[in-house]
Amino acid sequence: xxxxxxxxxxxxxxxxxxxxxxxxxxxxxxxxxxxxxxxxxxxxxxxxxxxxxxxxxxxxxxxxxxxxxxxxxxxxxxxxxxxxxxxxxxxxxxxxxxxxxxxxxxxxxxxxxxxxxxxxxxxxxxxxxxxxxxxxxxxxxxxxxxxxxxxxxxxxxxxxxxxxxxxxxxxxxxxxxxxxxxxxxxxxxxxxxxxxxxxxxxxxxxxxxxxxxxxxxxxxxxxxxxxxxxxxxxxxxxxxxxxxxxxxxxxxxxxxxxxxxxxxxxxxxxxxxxxxxxxxxxxxxxxxxxxxxxxxxxxxxxxxxxxxxxxxxxxxxxxxxxxxxxxxxxxxxxxxxxxxxxxxxxxxxxxxxxxxxxxxxxxxxxxxxxxxxxxxxxxxxxxxxxxxxxxxxxxxxxxxxxxxxxxxxxxxxxxxxxxxxxxxxxxxxxxxxxxxxxxxxxxxxxxxxxxxxxxxxxxxxxxxxxxxxxxxxxxxxxxxxxxxxxxxxxxxxxxxxxxxxxxxxxxxxxxxxxxxxxxxxxxxxxxxxxxxxxxxxxx
Amino acid sequence: xxxxxxxxxxxxxxxxxxxxxxxxxxxxxxxxxxxxxxxxxxxxxxxxxxxxxxxxxxxxxxxxxxxxxxxxxxxxxxxxxxxxxxxxxxxxxxxxxxxxxxxxxxxxxxxxxxxxxxxxxxxxxxxxxxxxxxxxxxxxxxxxxxxxxxxxxxxxxxxxxxxxxxxxxxxxxxxxxxxxxxxxxxxxxxxxxxxxxxxxxxxxxxxxxxxxxxxxxxxxxxxxxxxxxxxxxxxxxxxxxxxxxxxxxxxxxxxxxxxxxxxxxxxxxxxxxxxxxxxxxxxxx
Numbered sequence: 001x002x003x004x005x006x007x008x009x010x011x012x013x014x015x016x017x018x019x020x021x022x023x024x025x026x027x028x029x030x031x032x033x034x035x036x037x038x039x040x041x042x043x044x045x046x047x048x049x050x051x052x053x054x055x056x057x058x059x060x061x062x063x064x065x066x067x068x069x070x071x072x073x074x075x076x077x078x079x080x081x082x083x084x085x086x087x088x089x090x091x092x093x094x095x096x097x098x099x100x101x102x103x104x105x106x107x108x109x110x111x112x113x114x115x116x117x118x119x120x121x122x123x124x125x126x127x128x129x130x131x132x133x134x135x136x137x138x139x140x141x142x143x144x145x146x147x148x149x150x151x152x153x154x155x156x157x158x159x160x161x162x163x164x165x166x167x168x169x170x171x172x173x174x175x176x177x178x179x180x181x182x183x184x185x186x187x188x189x190x191x192x193x194x195x196x197x198x199x200x201x202x203x204x205x206x207x208x209x210x211x212x213x214x215x216x217x218x219x220x221x222x223x224x225x226x227x228x229x230x231x232x233x234x235x236x237x238x239x240x241x242x243x244x245x246x247x248x249x250x251x252x253x254x255x256x257x258x259x260x261x262x263x264x265x266x267x268x269x270x271x272x273x274x275x276x277x278x279x280x281x282x283x284x285x286x287x288x289x290x291x292x293x294x295x296x297x298x299x300x301x302x303x304x305x306x307x308x309x310x311x312x313x314x315x316x317x318x319x320x321x322x323x324x325x326x327x328x329x330x331x332x333x334x335x336x337x338x339x340x341x342x343x344x345x346x347x348x349x350x351x352x353x354x355x356x357x358x359x360x361x362x363x364x365x366x367x368x369x370x371x372x373x374x375x376x377x378x379x380x381x382x383x384x385x386x387x388x389x390x391x392x393x394x395x396x397x398x399x400x401x402x403x404x405x406x407x408x409x410x411x412x413x414x415x416x417x418x419x420x421x422x423x424x425x426x427x428x429x430x431x432x433x434x435x436x437x438x439x440x441x442x443x444x445x446x447x448x449x450x451x452x453x454x455x456x457x458x459x460x461x462x463x464x465x466x467x468x469x470x471x472x473x474x475x476x477x478x479x480x481x482x483x484x485x486x487x488x489x490x491x492x493x494x495x496x497x498x499x500x501x502x503x504x505x506x507x508x509x510x511x512x513x514x515x516x517x518x519x520x521x522x523x524x525x526x527x528x529x530x531x532x533x534x535x536x537x538x539x
Numbered sequence: 540x541x542x543x544x545x546x547x548x549x550x551x552x553x554x555x556x557x558x559x560x561x562x563x564x565x566x567x568x569x570x571x572x573x574x575x576x577x578x579x580x581x582x583x584x585x586x587x588x589x590x591x592x593x594x595x596x597x598x599x600x601x602x603x604x605x606x607x608x609x610x611x612x613x614x615x616x617x618x619x620x621x622x623x624x625x626x627x628x629x630x631x632x633x634x635x636x637x638x639x640x641x642x643x644x645x646x647x648x649x650x651x652x653x654x655x656x657x658x659x660x661x662x663x664x665x666x667x668x669x670x671x672x673x674x675x676x677x678x679x680x681x682x683x684x685x686x687x688x689x690x691x692x693x694x695x696x697x698x699x700x701x702x703x704x705x706x707x708x709x710x711x712x713x714x715x716x717x718x719x720x721x722x723x724x725x726x727x728x729x730x731x732x733x734x735x736x737x738x739x740x741x742x743x744x745x746x747x748x749x750x751x752x753x754x755x756x757x758x759x760x761x762x763x764x765x766x767x768x769x770x771x772x773x774x775x776x777x778x779x780x781x782x783x784x785x786x787x788x789x790x791x792x793x794x795x796x797x798x799x800x801x802x803x804x805x806x807x808x809x810x811x812x813x814x815x816x817x818x819x820x821x822x823x824x
Contacts, residue, residue: 453629
């Protein structure tokens with residue numbers, strides 16, 4: 001094709017059926033009919049070829065289709081169609097950013113200038129079809145210098161079709177005029193005139209057509225002649241990715257749920273991968289089955305109102321964006337194991353927040369650190385053992401209150417060597433590792449650590465004057481050999497929960513019958529409770 | 540044929556004499572070690588061996604936790620990522636930070652019982668990538684620690700083998716037995732109280748008559764696979780020759796005191812931080 005400007009059209013035939021087949025691939029190989037309509041009068045709106053062979057036709061009622069035992073019947077699912085449409089957009093955006101969202105089943109793209117990247121038009125068409133098949137969709141692709149020609153040919157002809165420039169009319173002339181999507185009124189006019197094909201429409205005189213049917217007729221005439229040029233109405237690339245799954249029967253076991261979550265994650269991962277993005281956060285919303293006792297209230301039988309469905313949410317925030325669906329599935333499983341939904345699940349909505357992929361490589365000259373993805377999984381596994389709030393890194397609070405800290409999420413990003421070692425006030429930029437270890441030993445003075453008792457152990461202390469003289473706790477008692485204190489602190493006295501502590505460091509010589517003989521303890525006297533506690537032991 | 544091979548062997552040995560002591564004897568590769576953060580312990584044991592299990596045991600107030608704290612400070616100051624599995628939730632982040640531990644490089648697992656701690660350390664070691672993984676069982680009941688099967692310690696040792704992870708286990712009694720490459724026993728000696736001899740002025744409630752200055756701790760090597768070998772410490776130009784000493788003494792200092800160069804009139808103040816929170820420390824000192 002010699003033209004500098006080329007357009008492509010991507011069309012998904014039998015879109016309703018393919019949207020269902022995308023989320024349930026096993027249905028592709030068996031007779032399938034999709035029903036829709038007001039509740040008692042469901043009718044077949046889409047069916048596959050296997051169902052057609054068995055005798056199912058469009059418009060058949062649900063009861064009639066039910067006679068065919070082999071035919072699988074599914075209700076039309078608009079959320080799945082939306083998800084399939086979003087996936088189709090992602091396929092198009094993986095090729096070019098210039099995409100027009102023409103219809104739920106049709107997209108138009110500008111492929112000008114892609115030859116150096118993807119090859120000639122035929123290669124581009126094959127590439128589009130291949131990428132769509134990885135998303136579980138079989139598409140028709142047509143490429144033409146004329147955008148309307150590409151759209152009509154894609155809807156009419158299967159397989160990649162390349163329309164050479166100047167031959168648009170030849171490709172269109174055999175197609176019925178209904179392919180041009182005329183209005184109802186215009187269709188009736190064409191039918192009265194006996195104009196059934198594009199060739200017949202193209203051969204009509206334009207002026208006479210304009211006088212009879214107006215500008216709409218002129219536009220269709222130009223399209224039939226292969227001259228319907230217009231600019232694309234570009235769609236904005238979405239940063240939000242969503243997949244749905246609605247179940248006929250609610251599920252309540254984690255294994256079945258994992259299977260579905262894995263499928264949704266695979267779909268999301270493939271969509272983000274097509275856009276060269278990664279998943280930064282995942283949010284899963286479950287619609288739960290209403291409880292039986294709520295649905296059938298025997299006491300207030302008159303007011304048998306169907307309760308609104310309950311929902312349950314579960315989220316993951318990843319420190320490093322990833323596209324590893326298996327990793328995400330493991331994390332979700334662990335999250336659900338520790339906090340299960342509590343009722344059978346009817347509908348799953350999974351939303352992914354996209355982010356740019358990590359492109360940097362770790363430096364060769366920093367110490368080894370845990371792999372971020374692996375560490376996230378390890379932390380999640382340990383959190384399921386010890387509890388969510390019991391793993392992370394400690395952050396001290398700006399307070400004199402003893403044991404004032406809170407747990408932060410562990411920062412999984414690689415540690416900057418130059419930023420670390422603030423305590424030793426040294427720069428790692430020019431210091432070699434040999435000298436740094438030596439310097440470290442000089443600068444760090446071994447300090448006594450405190451082995452904290454959480455919660456603090458209640459104690460009994462006998463004072464000699466103002467100084468502790470005898471202490472007992474947990475069945476041990478002994479004489480205070482040395483005492484240091486009191487270190488008086490208090491705070492929050494202007495609030496509802498004040499605290500006040502007098503801290504003592506005590507060296508205790510325990511009596512012979514005690515389990516231990518000697519020790520250095522930190523005691524505190526709570527002035528508000530008027531009680532003594534053992535805060536910890538120096539070790 | 541045999542005599543020929545013997546002659547060849549003698550020839551090789553004579554050619555390498557003075558450089559390689561016994562070229563045909565199989566030698567276990569010596570583990571690379573890292574500093575424990577206390578120079579005396581490094582001198583004694585050559586540091587903490589990587590890819591091995593190191594056990595430290597002793598009574599309460601023997602200095603075990605202080606040694607752990609020093610090791611964590613040394614590793615985190617070197618931009619390495621460490622993990623602490625705390626069987627009884629007894630770690631004090633305040634003390635640790637003042638001792639030089641970078642808390643944001645330390646993954647702290649706060650367990651409530653021994654079972655949680657053992658499962659957590661297993662998961663951490665299998666996750667890999669940590670420079671030091673410490674399992675603090677010093678607060679756990681010794682009766683329960685004794686019931687941990689030896690196969691578990693073998694499994695931990697096998698997991699860290701051929702990695703650069705230091706696995707450090709703290710307990711009241713030695714538990715890992717032969718699975719540990721290095722076993723240190725800690726014992727406290729005399730404590731030092733400042734102003735020990737001063738008498739309390741009667742009726743003066745807030746006189747800090749004596750402050751815990753520190754104590755001397757003895758570290759004794761109970762078992763070391765690299766005891767009589769020259770051990771190469773990363774970052775150290777020379778190898779340690781440890782064939783003589785079995786025990787070493789070192790001082791631990793209370794963090795109430797500032798370093799020597801700054802010790803003076805402010806010695807009695809525990810910390811000099813700016814606290815934005817409007818708290819009061821009435822009549823301190």
